[in-house]
Amino acid sequence: MDERRTVKTSKRLSRLLRHDPGAFGLTLDEGGWVAVDALLAAFAERGNRLSRRDLDHVVETNNKRRFAYSEDGRRIRANQGHTVAVDLGLSATEPPAVLYHGTADRTLPAILAEGLRPMSRQDVHLSADVATAVKVGSRHGRPAVLRVAAAELAATGHEFRLSANGVWLTDTVPPGYLTRHDLG
Incomplete structure (x- = not known):
């Protein structure tokens, strides 16, 4: 996957997983997760060729680490930045001084x-x-x-x-x- 396609795919994933999952007919669960198979099928239905290997590449190489897989690797979500309501399940954490x-x-x-x-x-x-x-x-x-x-x-x-x-x-x-x- 070349760099231009990686960036384009990352931007599309950000839109779908943070802002507008309905654009591809997807629904995020309350934690912001969507099934990887559903995501890949939604891409394919719209003529966007994206393999699991390509998706793995985008997740692994994103310089801001915007996306994460579930522990079993069957779901994906954005780590933060949502405009749609999700509960990331993050616990309160003591911040640094500044x-x-x-x-x-x-x-x-x-x-x-x-x-x-x-x-x-x-x-x-x-x-x-x-x-x-x-x-x-x-x-x-x-x-x-x-x-x-x-x-x-x-x-x-x-x-x-x-x-x-x-x-x-x-x-x-x-x-x-x-x-x-x-x-x-």
């Missing part, structure tokens, strides 16, 4: 005034390092990085969860726990 959020520079005034909200997604996404936050922010324009006082927020009873691919998830971050991180 987490980071990458965004576009133009959104900073609103975020610093209102805090971080999930917008169309189920959760706010945070990273453990500045480099990842910069990459995320760069997708939306000139990047800006916010420093999140995660441990301080968690001490108030606020819940954090860690996805299978290392993305920290939470429902909101109030503005008092945010500061702009200087990118130098």
Whole structure:
């Protein structure tokens, strides 16, 4: 599978497993899982040739580790980023002292005034390092990085969860726990 096809397939999987499973006639279970056989059949019905080997390649080589197989390998889901309602079954986890959020520079005034909200997604996404936050922010324009006082927020009873691919998830971050991180 060449790189162009891998990226195209990954984007299509993201759409189906995070946002619009109905586009291919799929239904996610409450945990966000769908049977691999059903997914491959849905691709085939629409003239999109995708073998299990190709799917394995996309899952294994995705640089953001967006997808995961169930323990028995018969189901697949996105690790986070859903706009459709799913329960990933992630337990509350004590976060590190500081987490980071990458965004576009133009959104900073609103975020610093209102805090971080999930917008169309189920959760706010945070990273453990500045480099990842910069990459995320760069997708939306000139990047800006916010420093999140995660441990301080968690001490108030606020819940954090860690996805299978290392993305920290939470429902909101109030503005008092945010500061702009200087990118130098």
